[in-house]
Every structure is written in C-alpha cells, then in structure tokens.
Amino acid sequence: MSTADGQADAFAAFPDDGARHPAVLLYMDVFGIRPVLEQRARELAEHGYYVLIPNLLYRNGPTPLVELPEHISHEVRPAIAAQLIPLVMAHTTERVLLDADAYLGFLATQPEISPGPVAVIGYCLGGVLAMRTAAAYPDRVAAVAGFHPGALVTDAPDSPHLLIPELPTQLHLGLAENDMPPESVDKLNQALDSAGLGNTAELYPDTVHGFTMSDTDAFNPAALQRHWDRLLPLLARALANT
Numbered sequence: 001m002s003t004a005d006g007q008a009d010a011f012a013a014f015p016d017d018g019a020r021h022p023a024v025l026l027y028m029d030v031f032g033i034r035p036v037l038e039q040r041a042r043e044l045a046e047h048g049y050y051v052l053i054p055n056l057l058y059r060n061g062p063t064p065l066v067e068l069p070e071h072i073s074h075e076v077r078p079a080i081a082a083q084l085i086p087l088v089m090a091h092t093t094e095r096v097l098l099d100a101d102a103y104l105g106f107l108a109t110q111p112e113i114s115p116g117p118v119a120v121i122g123y124c125l126g127g128v129l130a131m132r133t134a135a136a137y138p139d140r141v142a143a144v145a146g147f148h149p150g151a152l153v154t155d156a157p158d159s160p161h162l163l164i165p166e167l168p169t170q171l172h173l174g175l176a177e178n179d180m181p182p183e184s185v186d187k188l189n190q191a192l193d194s195a196g197l198g199n200t201a202e203l204y205p206d207t208v209h210g211f212t213m214s215d216t217d218a219f220n221p222a223a224l225q226r227h228w229d230r231l232l233p234l235l236a237r238a239l240a241n242t
Contacts, residue, residue: 003102008058013041014050020114022239027126072216100133116242117142135166143170143238153184170238173201
C-alpha cells in the first residue's frame, strides 16, 4: 500500500462473496500485526466488513519488527515493549495523519468496498490513532472505537481528549482499569459530556491494559466478549447505509 513515505505492508480480510462491503480500518496495538489481530480481522469480516490492518511502523521495516513469542507473558512484555516504544514515540501526529490519509484513500479504491465513510477502530495506541484519524477526516469516518487505549488525558497540547468535540457520535471507548488514574477518567468523561457524547466511555471491570489480546497475560475473555457486544452494534449503526 503506497503512502507519502513509502510502502506500508498490511493485512486485509473480507467476505469472499463477490459483493461490496463497508470498510473498517483497524489500528494495531504496540506488538503489531500477528495471528491474534489477523483472527480479529477475520472475525469482523464474517460480520460483513472489509477490514484493513496496516503496519503503522512500516518506516522501520515490514512486520514483524521484533521477534515475538507465541504468548507474551508479563515477564517478557517489558523487554519487547522496550524495543518497540522508541519506534512508537517517533510516530508523530504528523505521520499518523499523513498515513491515515493514505489508508483511507486505499480503502476508497478497493472494488470489494462499498462507497461511503468507514469505521476506524484501534487497540492500545491504535485507539488514540483512531481518534486522531476521525477528528482529522470527519467526512470519511462514521464511527470510532478504542479498546484499552492507554492515557487519553495528558498535559500535551495534542492530548487525545481534546479531540473529542471533533469525533463522530458513533463512539465507544473501552477502558482498562489501569489505563488512566481516576482523575483522568473523570476528566475524559467531562469532555465527553460537554461534547454531547456522554456514556460512550466504559471502564471494563477486572481488566488490565491489553485485555482483548489472547496472546498476552492481560487477556480477559469476559472483557473480550464485552468488546464484541459494544463493537458490533456500533458498526451496524454507523455503517448500515454504506
């Protein structure tokens, strides 16, 4: 897939029925494209969506950027993250939006995709990128969902919570209990309420960051099901007319 800075590798899944389907742009977590995310895309495709997962860090090389074990335990997670976090930190907001334009442009030209806006979802850092994409391209994004998105309230001038007034009404943020301190969650909810988007953020009980990923020790099966229970109706509402 062509971008302004080169070629981005990606994974796509879609129904093999010859019909056109709404698109979902899925932003990966810090560990990147791997079997658990490929299966996530296939499951979404079974519900009638074309799902694209770009390698967000393609400037540093194709997937996989680092060697990953089959299961990312609490013991090995810090060492793996230490290799990837510097690459994520170099992925500036400017790069995020430049790439988002390319990803959305790619989706707009695929013969398997029906015309109209797309949904953008993300896990971990991908939740923040989903919010940035929707705020920057409101006419091209109909829905946003982020799961265990980390710190959405920071002191930075481009803190994700400042984007909330620009987000679509079809929004869901599924928070892990350790994503943010309680005062930050309160500030997030205040921003959502002020934008008329109250009740779109939900603290998933008994969860830690990464709860949807079955290849990590953070995995929580009940929370993954709750994620599906929130995500699928959201997509159906937002993309019904595409």
